[in-house]
Amino acid sequence: MFYHVQSLINEIVADEPDPSAANALQEGLGGQFGEMRTMMQYLFQSFNFRGDAKPYLDLIQGVGVEEISHVELISKTISTLLDGSPRYQGKKFETPGKGGAESMAMAKEQQNPHHFIVGAQGALPVDAAHNPWNGSWVHDHGNLVLNLMDNLVLEATGRLQKCRIYQMSANKTLRNTVAFLIVRDEAHQAAFGKALESLGVNWSKVLPVPKFDSTQWPEVKRLMDLGIHREQYTFRLDGSDMGAIFSGAAPFNDGTEVVTKTEPDRSFPIPTAPERPEEFAPGLDPELQALADALTEFKEGMAKKADAKKPASKSAKKK
């Protein structure tokens, strides 16, 4: 069973909107080697897991749970990059296109017009070339060694593609998120590299892929200085054996150490996205808003009752 807190695993940094940066970042979300794939691949491998090698299960599933939070982070980043982009392009819009004003003229020239026609300046489950995410990309071979190797290739490709995307835009909103994912994909290479090391493989100097000094990028350096590239989180409310594998020397033969934690040291607030009238989003027009407002008053009374009803049993479960 899964639980949620309304927080992000990394901060969204503000900058100007940039629809083509948003489109490039879609590769990291809905691409063949993006976060939706990693999330689904590790969850399927966990749900179908055979045998009693529990530390391996806990490692794969723990990374999988983290990936759901990556999907949340990268979706929010794409939304933020798209948000208000018609206005940003120097064309003022009215609500909606009053008198026939051409308020979204720029939208039809963008990389992915679906960001403006199908979604309301929000993330889509597609890649940077507009292909919808596809279930055939999820690999669960049902063989532990092969799954670990496949996962390692997946994380290496993830880091490679994000390093390329980093260089495609100086936008701070994009870079701050991409830097975090570069660092985490290195940690995940360490996770699967370490698991294969436990079965005898010595990686010499081939990991992490790609080989280069990523501290030259300041957003990446800041996170590595905090040691985030050597941490792994269980995200488990009932304990985990992940640490049996993910501890000790990193599998990169570089003298660093890896460490397992329950969750990241910090989490970050989720910014509220403004309404976009030119997209008819959300579309609670005045009449419906009045009904919603009545509900809000009602809610305040309700919320107290709901709080009162919340069971104390969950905290017990976690002890």
Add this chain to the structure above:
Amino acid sequence: MFYHVQSLINEIVADEPDPSAANALQEGLGGQFGEMRTMMQYLFQSFNFRGDAKPYLDLIQGVGVEEISHVELISKTISTLLDGSPRYQGKKFETPGKGGAESMAMAKEQQNPHHFIVGAQGALPVDAAHNPWNGSWVHDHGNLVLNLMDNLVLEATGRLQKCRIYQMSANKTLRNTVAFLIVRDEAHQAAFGKALESLGVNWSKVLPVPKFDSTQWPEVKRLMDLGIHREQYTFRLDGSDMGAIFSGAAPFNDGTEVVTKTEPDRSFPIPTAPERPEEFAPGLDPELQALADALTEFKEGMAKKADAKKPASKSAKKK
């Protein structure tokens, strides 16, 4: 951010393996109106949410988080239905196919041979006709009213298809899971029906879809007697305003009441799946097992340290 406990939201009931039942159930997992779709649709709608109508956000996202647990439940059910099916068909297998024995002869005649060739008798992210899950099925129109209507159609279709699947097999493993999903899809129709009711719609007698007395099915009746068709869960560790919408009379005009809880009253253990040598799953052959065993000993020492490191901060966050 997301968290996990190693428990199921409903019980897996044991029965004989049945690969064609497993295949039918794939529709409920990876089909156009299956649990992967509902999970992704509600999460994308939440991540892209605009405006400050928080109770609506909390309702959509809460259902979305529950759907991850449904994906977990239905995947495990499919694995269980597939597990050992070559043996079940009356053909004994050796490890693996010793001397060329034809240990998986029946597998090539099954509805989806991928269950035996690509996976190791495990669930796949595909539908009952073998189409991979597709991102284009995720609808986030960016307009709240339309999203609620789309979600209601989705839940109605989910319940309709599961009612059809129920009648396709008497296998208890299948039926117990399907019955739970029928009941929950009714609860989710109540959730989105209630949200539209808050904006003025009166559903008269058209909901839930399909209209029939589902208590005639004993597995369904048992859950309805427990009231599970009128509950909704927030799965939130930091509070939720879902209850502002999901409380009071059900939108079915049938005199029942709906109620919001933090989580279900019960959760269930996840059975361990045995190794399947004919699938080379997991494939920790004796040499690699020896390495894993060495790790197990090491693990015991490690686990204590890991426990010691676990922060007390999470329980604080939830208060």
Add this chain to the structure above:
Amino acid sequence: MFYHVQSLINEIVADEPDPSAANALQEGLGGQFGEMRTMMQYLFQSFNFRGDAKPYLDLIQGVGVEEISHVELISKTISTLLDGSPRYQGKKFETPGKGGAESMAMAKEQQNPHHFIVGAQGALPVDAAHNPWNGSWVHDHGNLVLNLMDNLVLEATGRLQKCRIYQMSANKTLRNTVAFLIVRDEAHQAAFGKALESLGVNWSKVLPVPKFDSTQWPEVKRLMDLGIHREQYTFRLDGSDMGAIFSGAAPFNDGTEVVTKTEPDRSFPIPTAPERPEEFAPGLDPELQALADALTEFKEGMAKKADAKKPASKSAKKK
């Protein structure tokens, strides 16, 4: 603009249900060379047509309009082949699966379980291998000669595949429809062969594809005796120049003549399909039926008014 009459272009002959025959026939509906493809290909070629070679436009578009009626015919044939198939398999069903009865047990073993889970024993826009119909199959090269050649290959493939399907089942429902399509695909080969002949090509003896004496099949022979393999219809309410091409000697160098008509000499009633409670189809349960019945009474009064309102202008347009 398009108009409709509630009649079929060929008769649906009754026989036992046969889901695997229905599945084979899906190739003729939603396959790469099926009726949905021909319909869309010719309509797109017509809508995008360039230049003033009106007889060629009228020929292509006329065949395209006929194909919509083929989609109607083959869909109804598939529905008829599926209708009641659980009952047919010797398992009696109650309404719906009363007391948990396994009323659709056979459905999970069928070629395409979607016929029972996604549809309610009805036709789907997919092929015999369950691939959804795909827009990339529609070819409009924007070059008249090439379009005519492509259309000829399409009709030849259509006839070839239907000749194979004919031999796969003795079911009369299937065969009567397939025989009609074999005959019409021969007529359409004549249409495009004739158009290329008008540009100088001599086909010698290579057409129609495949070469064999199709009168050995009695259902085909009956239609050929009526001359239906040498007719083409304009389906135009405002006149057509199709006959400028489609008249005179057939392009098969076999001594026969082709003829253009406005529409077929006969049309056939569309049988009403019964409700299927085990599919929750249509699902007008007693409560909703009462509302519908009230409407029916109301309808009778309305129908008279509606008749009165019908303009006489259409017949004028056609004169």
Add this chain to the structure above:
Amino acid sequence: MFYHVQSLINEIVADEPDPSAANALQEGLGGQFGEMRTMMQYLFQSFNFRGDAKPYLDLIQGVGVEEISHVELISKTISTLLDGSPRYQGKKFETPGKGGAESMAMAKEQQNPHHFIVGAQGALPVDAAHNPWNGSWVHDHGNLVLNLMDNLVLEATGRLQKCRIYQMSANKTLRNTVAFLIVRDEAHQAAFGKALESLGVNWSKVLPVPKFDSTQWPEVKRLMDLGIHREQYTFRLDGSDMGAIFSGAAPFNDGTEVVTKTEPDRSFPIPTAPERPEEFAPGLDPELQALADALTEFKEGMAKKADAKKPASKSAKKK
């Protein structure tokens, strides 16, 4: 059976070519919520219809037949927007690229290069992100209530997306067609909203989606002043019971009335598209043209005979 007249359901207004506007409009033709989907969805629901609720069948099928004319209209609009766009971009072309002139230089930079490589500046069965139309988008749940709800969501999404496209371009060719579709999608929301109202639902103020005053757009206002947003057409040559549902108060609780007609009051000529030598379209080079010219003469004699042969029986059928 289906019939055709060589007329459009709305006027094509002339303006400059605009390939990126053409690409945006592809969403309305070949997108998941475009006219090909609505056409196919309603036709499949009609062909598979169960039971004797004839007014509902006639309503769904009538809208379906209209959608074929929408596919015709939007295809022609896209062709018109693309037509001559290389020339428009300020690069004069010779026939074809004489001496190696780069006559289609701009084409390689366009949103969808297929408009110039695969088609000859014509419409394609794809969406604005270049995904081919897909049969899985057609929903026929086989349950009347659910189909009506799904159809309502489909029309609401259609109107929402077209309202967004309207704001993306000031091109008159695009806007005149889009305005017509916005108005018709409102009428179709009325159709399915009314059908659900007949089963007891009260929509209060949530319809039509999106909620806003669309008369602020002059092209839309003109059509609404004519009442086209409250009309529905049967397009039936043999009578229809659509009017039993589609009459009386609109389901929007706004005091307006809806009305059923046999066909629209006006229809419009289809402009002839010029040849495009740089596309080798149509490619009747002088040698083949000579053959075609010979045919034209022949045609004139033939046409008279064809007229003479046209049966008077069709008008009888319609009475």
Add this chain to the structure above:
Amino acid sequence: MFYHVQSLINEIVADEPDPSAANALQEGLGGQFGEMRTMMQYLFQSFNFRGDAKPYLDLIQGVGVEEISHVELISKTISTLLDGSPRYQGKKFETPGKGGAESMAMAKEQQNPHHFIVGAQGALPVDAAHNPWNGSWVHDHGNLVLNLMDNLVLEATGRLQKCRIYQMSANKTLRNTVAFLIVRDEAHQAAFGKALESLGVNWSKVLPVPKFDSTQWPEVKRLMDLGIHREQYTFRLDGSDMGAIFSGAAPFNDGTEVVTKTEPDRSFPIPTAPERPEEFAPGLDPELQALADALTEFKEGMAKKADAKKPASKSAKKK
């Protein structure tokens, strides 16, 4: 540039037809980890290769060229398994279905009806679940280390899936081909394992995947006794540096040695497939056959001239 000889890389062994075995084998041809994927992946990596690490290029490309011959072998094996299967099922067929005989009745029940409707009892570019082969499966990351890791995972998956298929059928036609591919996939794991070893990795005992004693299968043992699992071929007419990597100790730490050869020691004749009248294959009916016969006579005279024209230059190129 590529050349061909009309020989097979392994022998086709005769046995009874078996359409479901043929379908299972499609996974090895057109599946995500099948021979079409390996062929295309290695060729694309070769064509896009950067830098001067020629031995790595020659290794990847050499394996890629071999894979074309694997596609040839496995296609022919599937054709052979399908050939005559209607007759085999105990139903005699006439030519074609004389008098309406149901000569392909069994075909509509088979795993993939396309084998009989779309193809003429021949191989298709699809997988065992009927998904068409897809270009997105081809991975060329443009990074040598990552490509080698990806290729290793691909070969490991190929061997795993073929080991599963081996156990699904005792048919000798299937097993002889599958055994060859199991052995070659082990050789290819050696190739990419060896390349990574040259960059420092030590594989300990994890390779080959899956770990088990494949000599228990007699068809596999025969080939391993010949050493075919430790050979690699350049298939180059102009020399290759593959041997710089592929020589010395196998990367499996098992004491064996690998060796590079120009081509396999033996090649095998390609059996002629009979005509299948019930499929209208090939369809040279008597009239066309007469024309073909005339051509055959003509050919004999021509062939001598063609031989005379063959340049001696190729053999020079290879020296």
Add this chain to the structure above:
Amino acid sequence: MFYHVQSLINEIVADEPDPSAANALQEGLGGQFGEMRTMMQYLFQSFNFRGDAKPYLDLIQGVGVEEISHVELISKTISTLLDGSPRYQGKKFETPGKGGAESMAMAKEQQNPHHFIVGAQGALPVDAAHNPWNGSWVHDHGNLVLNLMDNLVLEATGRLQKCRIYQMSANKTLRNTVAFLIVRDEAHQAAFGKALESLGVNWSKVLPVPKFDSTQWPEVKRLMDLGIHREQYTFRLDGSDMGAIFSGAAPFNDGTEVVTKTEPDRSFPIPTAPERPEEFAPGLDPELQALADALTEFKEGMAKKADAKKPASKSAKKK
């Protein structure tokens, strides 16, 4: 079995990089009518060939083998057009993006961002609208006449699309390759046109498609002056009967003659592609390079041994 030489079938001419030209050319590689399709279609038709009409088999297969070399040529052309395009756009890059420099800024605006994110400025198996190549495009109808007609349509479409692409760019790299393919597609139209002519068809003046004087394009004229549009190659090391069909008058009724050769008169060197550090391609960082250098020394010794081992048997086979 297949063999390779490290040479190209036509020359790559140098010019500036041009990513949008590269994208247009993808249609010729991975499009529905591109070289991957022709290659696979003819190879599948050959592998599944039925009957003893050997000249037809040798013709189809010979063209198929040539197409592999076309895939090689066009892939290399696309790589060349992409290579260094970020630098070309006036933005200097460091290695990789030092200090966070935005070295690939232009990449996010390109037609297909996958060229820079997924690949490393290399060709992809996709079309110009980013659709992955799809196996359903391969047509093997199993009927010789129909296959020949389908192949003719395929080659005609190939030539048509390449003529359109020629006009889209003045880039010499693109034009030189496209001109070669235009000429070869004319030769292949001759091949299949000739084969149908042998069965009686007279093409009059409709071929080749499109009809126009392609000598107006200088790159095309140069190749036609060499007669390359009337040659066909067997690419067979063991003899071929292709010449029985492909000899004598061209099927275009234009007075020219066609001729069969073993291979083209000339072949061309494959240029080495430079490393691209901003793409982490190939990524042999200094540490790994040191290992590779050690291998190079080792290689020199090995190469001599490998040469010594090369069997003389191949030349014998070809005699």
